[in-house]
Amino acid sequence: MRLxxxxxxxxxxxxxxxxxxxxxxxxxxxxxxxxxxxYGLPQTNAVKLAAKEINASGGIKVGEDNxxxxxxxxxxxxxxxxxxxAVRKLIDRDGVKYILGFCCSGATGAVASFIEYEDAVxxxxxxxxxxxxxxxxxxxTRTRPPAxxxxxxxxxxxxxxxxxxxxxxxxxxxGFYASYVDxxxxxxxxxxxxxxxxxxxxxxxxxxxxxxTKIRGQEPDAILVVGYVEPAAFIYRxxxxxxxxxxxxxxxxxxxxxxxxxxxxxQMEGVWDLRPTELTLxxxxxxxxxxxxxxxxxxxxxxxPSSPYSYDQTYALKDAIEAxxxxxxxxxxAEALREIAVPDEVVxxxxxxxxxxxxxxxxxxxxxxxxxxxxxxxxxxxxLPSDAVAYSAFLSTLDD
Amino acid sequence: xxxVLQQIINGIAIGGVYVLIALGLTTxxxxxxxxxxxxxxxxxxxxYLTFFFVTSWGIPLLLxxxxxxxxxxxxxxxxxxxAYRPVRxxxxxxxxxVALGLTMMVEGINLELFGHEQVVIPTDFSRVFNIGGVTIPxxxxxxxxxxxxxxxxxxxxxxxTKTGQAIRAVAENRDAAILMGVNVKTIPLVVFAIxxxxxxxxxxxxGSLFAIAPGIGEGLxxxxxxxxxxxxxxxxxxxxxxxxxLGITEALAAGFISSAYKDVIAFVVMISVxxxxxxxxxxxx
Numbered sequence: 001m002r003l004x005x006x007x008x009x010x011x012x013x014x015x016x017x018x019x020x021x022x023x024x025x026x027x028x029x030x031x032x033x034x035x036x037x038x039y040g041l042p043q044t045n046a047v048k049l050a051a052k053e054i055n056a057s058g059g060i061k062v063g064e065d066n067x068x069x070x071x072x073x074x075x076x077x078x079x080x081x082x083x084x085x086a087v088r089k090l091i092d093r094d095g096v097k098y099i100l101g102f103c104c105s106g107a108t109g110a111v112a113s114f115i116e117y118e119d120a121v122x123x124x125x126x127x128x129x130x131x132x133x134x135x136x137x138x139x140x141t142r143t144r145p146p147a148x149x150x151x152x153x154x155x156x157x158x159x160x161x162x163x164x165x166x167x168x169x170x171x172x173x174x175g176f177y178a179s180y181v182d183x184x185x186x187x188x189x190x191x192x193x194x195x196x197x198x199x200x201x202x203x204x205x206x207x208x209x210x211x212x213t214k215i216r217g218q219e220p221d222a223i224l225v226v227g228y229v230e231p232a233a234f235i236y237r238x239x240x241x242x243x244x245x246x247x248x249x250x251x252x253x254x255x256x257x258x259x260x261x262x263x264x265x266x267q268m269e270g271v272w273d274l275r276p277t278e279l280t281l282x283x284x285x286x287x288x289x290x291x292x293x294x295x296x297x298x299x300x301x302x303x304x305p306s307s308p309y310s311y312d313q314t315y316a317l318k319d320a321i322e323a324x325x326x327x328x329x330x331x332x333x334a335e336a337l338r339e340i341a342v343p344d345e346v347v348x349x350x351x352x353x354x355x356x357x358x359x360x361x362x363x364x365x366x367x368x369x370x371x372x373x374x375x376x377x378x379x380x381x382x383x384l385p386s387d388a389v390a391y392s393a394f395l396s397t398l399d400d
Numbered sequence: 401x402x403x404v405l406q407q408i409i410n411g412i413a414i415g416g417v418y419v420l421i422a423l424g425l426t427t428x429x430x431x432x433x434x435x436x437x438x439x440x441x442x443x444x445x446x447x448y449l450t451f452f453f454v455t456s457w458g459i460p461l462l463l464x465x466x467x468x469x470x471x472x473x474x475x476x477x478x479x480x481x482x483a484y485r486p487v488r489x490x491x492x493x494x495x496x497x498v499a500l501g502l503t504m505m506v507e508g509i510n511l512e513l514f515g516h517e518q519v520v521i522p523t524d525f526s527r528v529f530n531i532g533g534v535t536i537p538x539x540x541x542x543x544x545x546x547x548x549x550x551x552x553x554x555x556x557x558x559x560x561t562k563t564g565q566a567i568r569a570v571a572e573n574r575d576a577a578i579l580m581g582v583n584v585k586t587i588p589l590v591v592f593a594i595x596x597x598x599x600x601x602x603x604x605x606x607g608s609l610f611a612i613a614p615g616i617g618e619g620l621x622x623x624x625x626x627x628x629x630x631x632x633x634x635x636x637x638x639x640x641x642x643x644x645x646l647g648i649t650e651a652l653a654a655g656f657i658s659s660a661y662k663d664v665i666a667f668v669v670m671i672s673v674x675x676x677x678x679x680x681x682x683x684x685x
Contacts, residue, residue: 033516033614173660200660204619206610209410210654210662217403230518230611241528241537242406262520262611 020065024327026051026317027090028073028310029083029111030101030125035203036078038229038258039103039126042307044073045299047100049291050314052298053345060318062327069314072096078103080110087111091120097330098123100313103306105129105176115140121334123317125309126253129176133363134398139334141316141362143309143348145276149391150251151180153368153384154224154274155187158249163188163221166249167197169211169235170226174203177226180251184224196220201235203228208235212242222247229254233262240267251275253306256377265376273378277349277369278305291347305378308347315343316357338362351388359392402533407655408648413540413609415647416547420602421624422631422639423554424595430634431571431591433492434484437499439599440621441506442479446472446600447607448514451521461523465604469597476596480588488588503618511614518613521604543605550601551640554594558636563590571634630670632683641681646670 028047031040051069059066072094076083083102090096099115100123102108108127115122115137122140124132130146158166166188171177185195196218199211208231215223223246225235232252236259239248249272259268291311295303316337321327324336342350342357348366353359365388371378421443428436446468453464483502487494525538558564569577570587578584606612606620623646631642646666653665673681 033511035613037516199654200658204615207410207414210407210651211659213403213406213410213651214655214659216406230613234610241535243528243530243535261518264526 021059022065022067023070024060024067024098024321025070025072025094025096026314027087027094027096027099028071028101029076029086029090029099029107030073030103030310031078031107032073032075034077034079035228035230036104036107038254039304039306040076040078040101042304043101043103043125043310044071045295046303046307046309046311047071047073047314049295049298050311050345053294054314054318060321060327062321062325067321067327073101076101076107078107080106083107084110084114087115091118097121097327098317098333100310100317101125102127105132105174108132112137112140119330121317121330121337123310123313123337125313126306127176128180130179130395130398131175133361134395137362139330141313141334141337141358141364143312143316143364144306145363145365145368145388145391146395147176147180147251148183149365149386150274150276150368150384151183152187153386154180154249154251155184156191157274157370157384158184158222158224159188159191159193161222161247163247164193165196165218165220166193166222166224167199167215167218167220168195168224168226169199169201169208169215170224171203171228171231172198172200172226174227177251180226181224195224201227201231203231205231206234207238209238209242212239212244216242216244220246222249225250225252227252229258230262233259233268236271237263237267248272249274253278253304255302255304257302258304259373260376265373268373269375271373272381273371273373274384275305275369275371276366277380277383278308278366285347285349287345288347312343312346312348312350315345316340319343351386353388353392359388359395361392361395363392363395365391403655404652405534407651409534409536409540410655411648411651412644413543413647414650415644416544417602417605417609417620417643418623418627418647419640419643420547420550420598420605421620422627422643423551423636424598424602425621425624426628426631426634426636426639427567427591428595429628431567432484432488432588434495435499435625436595437621438479438502438506439595439624440617440619441503441510442472442475442596442617443599443603443606443620444612444617445475445506445510445603446596447521447603447612448510448519449600450604451519451607451612452514454522461521465601468600468604472597472600473593476592476594477589479596480592484592485588503621507614507617510617516614518611519607520611521607523608539609543609546601546605550598554598555636557594567591626667626670628680630673630680632680635680635682635684638680638682645673645681 028044030044031037051071055068059068074086076086097120102124103126105127124142128147225232229252319340320333320336324332351365367386368384370381372381450464450468453459527538529536566582627642631638649669650662650666654662
């Protein structure tokens with residue numbers, strides 16, 4: 001008996017000695033500075049956190065080898081040219097085959113336009129422009145659902161609240177915000193409502209009082225704000241300053257910290273955020289709570305709600321590489337990505353299509369949720385309509 | 401009518417910031433002929449500094465602004481001495497290149513010292529006044545009043561003090577000013593000190609009303625030069641009128657024509673004015 005145990009121990013030791021520890025470089029292209037950094041920096045941190053956890057638990061196992069992840073991150077400033085340059089640098093100079101991050105649609109779209117011809121796999125996070133996953137790019141997947149998937153759910157929710165006249169103030173020159181509003185409008189009109197005004201602002205604008213003054217004069221039942229956190233926070237603050245007291249709905253995915261840098265909690269009270277069911281501590285799963293705690297400890301700041309999109313990408317990549325049994329054959333890994341189930345470690349609440357994390361378009365779906373600012377926190381109030389299977393079928397019919 | 405008045409109030413607040421930026425630019429340009437592109441970045445530096453004093457050291461806001469102003473005065477002197485004075489007698493293109501380089505340098509320093517995140521200078525001014533349906537947030541009111549006070553102080557300084565007269569003399573005719581005994585080596589130092597201090601004030605206003613972030617200074621300096629051209633190069637009354645016209649036009653354009661094209665409309669108005677008055681609204685023909 002003792003001999004058997006000793007033999008087994010020797011065999012395990014020998015096995016461990018054969019397993020070679022290697023390094024796998026993974027790239028991140030994301031906005032680390034500029035307007036998109038509110039999304040890009042937390043995403044990059046999330047990839048680093050996931051890589052650290054994966055390394056601590058033995059790395060990615062491929063045959064006899066264990067791959068430790070090494071993250072190389074470049075700042076794409078949410079700019080298409082910068083993103084193209086960053087990805088070229090990752091592929092051509094650093095020899096990276098797996099590229100994660102991608103918070104912002106313009107930059108992501110630019111990279112998506114050539115990634116199909118590269119020996120690489122692109123995992124898109126927060127960028128919500130629909131066309132990113134309608135191009136049938138085999139080596140691209142995305143964890144965040146498209147904006148119109150959420151916009152339609154938001155339109156239904158606002159209509160159910162009884163609002164008939166909604167004024168929109170948004171970054172409408174950004175494609176995915178416009179598509180959110182279009183889907184929102186469609187559902188609102190089905191219920192007999194209408195958008196009475198579409199006012200725009202630029203992503204660098206911080207004074208939206210002229211647009212809000214115009215909206216105030218139109219006496220809407222509610223306002224809908226779509227845009228980055230920073231301008232959106234100013235809109236909520238300036239709406240209160242202008243005495244606008246109708247319900248305020250939004251599509252921003254900002255954290256409590258990000259909003260209270262601009263507006264007081266009192267000015268934010270009652271604001272709704274209608275978005276994918278992203279990380280909100282009060283409604284988080286066990287994984288979500290652990291992620292929140294680990295991220296806060298690692299980086300000294302709370303994670304933004306959308307940051308787990310890239311954390312989840314990293315675990316999806318791990319499972320896909322292990323399923324494919326190779327790090328060299330990117331085609332096999334890309335195929336495996338479309339076959340894997342939702343990894344156990346993910347933070348977001350994904351709705352699998354045919355029991356798979358990504359559908360045939362490479363698109364993952366989370367549920368949509370209505371969050372409301374109550375007493376200084378985003379509180380999850382209710383689920384919004386989220387038919388991933390139907391939307392996936394619809395997405396497959398598109399070709400743009 | 402209420403909406404028009406509200407938009408005018410909205411425009412005056414942002415116009416006040418434009419005026420302060422343009423005043424700094426116009427004094428430098430009018431007297432020294434330098435297009436001081438770094439002015440916007442220097443303004444942001446002042447705003448960042450105030451934010452840092454308030455949030456990191458807990459210094460009360462007014463005292464923090466005062467210290468930032470003093471730093472601004474010194475910084476202005478240093479900019480003139482170290483950056484522009486060495487190229488004063490060289491070809492104009494040299495000063496132009498220095499201005500561009502300085503802009504990049506100050507932007508880089510801001511990024512290195514204060515990071516890439518947007519910051520908002522915290523204030524306790526959260527009340528909102530409502531006068532006949534027109535709402536004026538307390539902070540905007542103070543910004544308008546502070547801008548008016550600074551404009552008045554600047555006017556008195558230039559018109560009524562000996563140094564102000566010397567500045568005007570140098571602006572009119574440098575050689576004649578030398579013959580009249582004006583120390584033309586000191587005047588640029590004074591001009592840059594005042595210009596930078598005004599820029600710091602504008603940075604504080606932007607930082608408390610809106611936000612300071614990398615890139616905001618560049619946008620401000622573009623607006624500042626637009627005001628300069630609209631009001632008349634080198635004209636202090638022109639900077640005041642031009643700033644207010646630009647701010648109010650932007651607000652009215654966003655409110656009554658199209659928010660998507662408010663900047664375009666404001667610049668179309670500017671170009672239209674220049675077609676009829678190429679010297680600007682208050683410039684000399």
